[in-house]
Amino acid sequence: MARGQLRIYLGAAPGVGKTYAMLAEGLRRRSRGTDVVIGLVEPHGRRVTAALAEGLETVPRRSITYRGGAFTEMDLDAVLARHPEVALVDELAHTNVPGSRNARRWQDVAELLDAGIDVVSTLNIQHLESLNDVVEQITGIRQQETIPDDVVRRADQIELVDMTPEALRRRMVHGNVYPPDRVETALTHYFRPGNLTALRELALLWVADRVEEVQQRYRTEHGIADPWETRERIVVGLRGDPRDQALIRRAARIAARTPGSDLLAVHVVGSEAAVAADAGRLAESRALVESGGGTLHQLIGDDVAEALVRFAEAENATQIVLGATPRGPLVAALAGEAVSTKVVRLAGATDVHIVTRRPDADLGRPIRRPRRSGRGPVVPVLVLIGLAGVLAALRVGFGPGAAGALVAGLVADLLAVLAIAAAGGLWPAVVAAVVAVLLTAVFLGPPVSAGLLALGVLGVIAVAAGTAVDRADRATRRAARAAAVAAALRSLTTAVVDGRDHLPVLLEQIRELLGLASVSLLAHDGAAVEPRWFVVASTGADAPEHPEDGDVEVPVGATGALVGRGRALGPTDEDVFLACAAQLEVLLRRVPADAGAGREAEAEVTRSAVLLILGRALRALLADVRSAVDTLGTPGGSPAQVQEGMTRMNRLVTELLDVSRLDAGALDVRLRTVDLDDVLVTALDELGPAASGVAVGIGDDVPVVVTDAAVLSRAVSTVVADALRRGAGAAPPSITVEAAPGKVDVRIVDRAGYELDDRAEHATRLAADLTEAAGGTMRVLPSPGGRTVVLTVPRAERPRTA
Structure with a gap:
């Protein structure tokens, strides 16, 4: 079952209008035909909010007795049983009364999302776990109810409900937030103008991080390399010696002059590094960077300057901070172009700050002689x-x-x-x-x-x-390359330990290490001649779908390949890429054998059941066709009966082939931007005259979507064909298309009743598998006279190109 989507209305303080915005969103969706219920709303005595809630269906709360008192909480089981399309659940960070199934409300919401229910919720910025200490310092009050940041960051949509401190205080005075007896205390304590201003700034900065992620994805997709100075992002290059501490502090002071700026420390590992970095020094540097709110990144590259500039361009950096030791003309002539000089030459529109570093004699570290070339x-x-x-x-x-x-x-x-x-x-x-x-x-x-x-x-x-x-010299280079490979594998191994089953996370780690635009893990069907390739996992813009699409390729096992796109790799980078591929191969083999056997057994049972259902249906169809053929020479015999039977038989054979290809992972899928009207026309054409009564409603402004047109049309025709088969004599099914932020829903209303036979169950499973293969999800919802099948596909973020 497809996971539901989470939308959060985030506010800086109580009373800014989060609950009102949530209810207004619920009413808007209901007016468009969406099944919306209130799982739980806390109006806090606000009349306008309570009046707005009366316009929506509310699931009764569950009563819980605790320490002699009666309390009410959201009835999670009742909401799950009701299974609406959208549930409104207020106060995401709330702590449930002891005796509830989950300790926190966000855990209840997670169960609703797992059940395929979309959730709209609310949250104040002070409840974020990472900001708890900051909020206590500002307001003097420590929040007891907190929520992990990653729970909120995983939300599909976060919308800031903003209000100036002056406007919020006016609402307080007018009695729109708290009862009159609490207004004066609130205005002189928590709701002081300084507190509200600081909390508002925290909320704006936190949401800006999410906006930055969207902007970065847009720049990558459109190939925009020049930095957009929407916010300051400062990259500081580290050498791995004791003088890095002073350089980090200098860069942190530069970042501190612009609130909301980012500090990114970078250490490049490769044969061109002038000083062999010490792991202890890097650990100290990491701690210092993180204490200032920054992050440390370790990259692989033969050329330090090129790696730094490439990283700065990828991160949309506005400034690069480097340390440079003064050198006389003779030393400069002997040693060649300095890293700082080359960075200035390559940086383009990015500002470069050179911080003078004195050549301390007490470093006690061996400095490699300059490269001869x-x-x-x-x-x-x-x-x-x-x-x-x-x-x-x-x-x-x-x-x-x-x-x-x-x-x-x-x-x-x-x-x-x-x-x-x-x-x-x-x-x-x-x-x-x-x-x-x-x-x-x-x-x-x-x-x-x-x-x-x-x-x-x-x-x-x-x-x-x-x-x-x-x-x-060759031995030195080999040692440097070995150190680079070891550093890359250390970083990759850490990512594996943190999340061994998240292949996109690991691929993103590899992409960042090597400065590539995108990386894909591919697999093929094992055919000796013209094998079919499939994307197992990928990261980055325009990820390769075939080995020939990339700039570098290394094998992963017998049927896999790790493919990178963006630039040609040097010898050191190729060694690292090969080592990463070997690490991924080991990771993929770590799946427990018993789990694999269990999945294979489950798949075998499902496969047997499906083949049994289709076998019985095919035998029945053969009998019908034979009977129709026998009547051709008799009065009343009609060739149309034979033609209809052959059409149905052809469809069954197609379904058998689809099941086989899906089971083998050999379904040829290519995700592209397509028009949904073309998909629907193809689906109905496959059904022939039987689909003439199907009503289709699609507006002119429906956006293009990202999917495989052929596979999605098969999913649509499978659902419609089953509805037509079961609904002889009933109203024909109808198809409508609705656009929403980030997605488009294709709704197929099936009026053939609630009872489903084996064929219907098979058709539902096949349609769900086809939709998932086409990059979408499928849900089945109850509706008057039958059910509604909703196929959801992602909408394209940019117009389709010819």
């Missing part, structure tokens, strides 16, 4: 120029061809070659050996034999030293 020919050229100067001085001091000058020159050549080999590796050292011998010949003029001997000796030394340096 970052320096190019600077070091070899400088060394050879110095060698030429030394040889020129020897020529002046000893004269050309002097034995002492030759010995000193060869020593200088040797030192120069060793220096260049250490800086540049094998081939720069070999070239330097040749150039050193030529310089020695030019300045000191040794005999030819001595020159050839010197060239051979220096060549051997250059090859040996350069090869050793190259091997050491």
